[in-house]
Amino acid sequence: RKEVEQDPGPFNVPEGATVAFNCTYSNSASQSFFWYRQDCRKEPKLLMSVYSSGNEDGRFTAQLNRASQYISLLIRDSKLSDSATYLCVVNPIDSSYKLIFGSGTRLLVRP
Amino acid sequence: EAGVAQSPRYKIIEKRQSVAFWCNPISGHATLYWYQQILGQGPKLLIQFQNNGVVDDSQLPKDRFSAERLKGVDSTLKIQPAKLEDSAVYLCASSLGTTGNLFTDTQYFGPGTRLTVL
Numbered sequence: 001r002k003e004v005e006q007d008p009g010p011f012n013v014p015e016g017a018t019v020a021f022n023c024t025y026s027n028s029a030s031q032s033f034f035w036y037r038q039d040c041r042k043e044p045k046l047l048m049s050v051y052s053s054g055n056e057d058g059r060f061t062a063q064l065n066r067a068s069q070y071i072s073l074l075i076r077d078s079k080l081s082d083s084a085t086y087l088c089v090v091n092p093i094d095s096s097y098k099l100i101f102g103s104g105t106r107l108l109v110r111p
Numbered sequence: 112e113a114g115v116a117q118s119p120r121y122k123i124i125e126k127r128q129s130v131a132f133w134c135n136p137i138s139g140h141a142t143l144y145w146y147q148q149i150l151g152q153g154p155k156l157l158i159q160f161q162n163n164g165v166v167d168d169s170q171l172p173k174d175r176f177s178a179e180r181l182k183g184v185d186s187t188l189k190i191q192p193a194k195l196e197d198s199a200v201y202l203c204a205s206s207l208g209t210t211g212n213l214f215t216d217t218q219y220f221g222p223g224t225r226l227t228v229l
Contacts, residue, residue, distance in 0.1 A: 032213040042219035101153030
C-alpha cells in the first residue's frame with residue numbers, strides 16, 4: 001500500500017465549478033499535512049498547510065480527518081489558472097523534515 | 112530574494128554514462144533536499160542534508176548515486192553509471208531548517224534538471 005494515495009484524475013470542470021480532492025495516508029502517526037501545487041513542467045510549490053481544525057485560504061479549503069486518515073482540498077469558483085496537479089504531502093515523523101508526496105491529482109478547468 | 116538554482120536544466124545521456132547535477136539553495140537555508148520525480152509520480156526524497164551532514168539517505172541507490180554538500184551551501188548529485196530507469200526530473204529543495212516546525216519551515220523547490228537516459 002502506498003504511503004500517500006490520490007486519485008490521479010484528471011478532473012475536468014468548467015470555470016466557476018466547485019471541485020474536491022481527497023487523499024489518504026497509511027501512517028496513523030503522521031503529524032503534518034500539506035497541499036502542493038505543480039504546474040506542467042514546473043516545480044512544486046506550497047499551496048497550503050492542513051491544520052487539525054481545518055483551514056481556509058480564499059477559495060481553497062483544506063480539511064483533515066485523522067480518524068479516517070484522509071485529507072481533502074476544496075476549490076470553489078474554479079479559475080482557468082487553477083489548472084494544475086495538486087500533490088498531497090504528509091510528514092510521517094514529527095522529528096524530521098521528511099515529506100512524502102502523493103502522485104498528484106490533475107485538475108483541468110475549461111472555459 | 113533569489114530562489115533555488117539548479118543546473119543544467121536538461122541533460123541527455125546514454126546508459127552507463129555518468130552525470131552530475133548542481134544545486135545552490137536559498138541563502139541562509141541550512142537544509143537541502145534532493146528529490147527524484149518520475150513522470151506521473153510525486154517527488155521522492157533521495158537525500159536530505161542539514162548543513163553539510165546527511166540526515167536521511169535511506170532511499171538513495173548508493174551503488175550508483177552519490178551526493179555531497181561539502182561547505183554546507185551548494186550541493187552536487189551524481190549518477191554513475193546511469194540506467195534507463197533513472198530518466199526523471201531531479202529536484203533540489205531547501206528550507207531554513209532551524210524552526211523544527213514544518214508549518215513554518217517551508218521547502219522551496221528549484222526548477223529541476225530533466226534527465227533523459229537513452
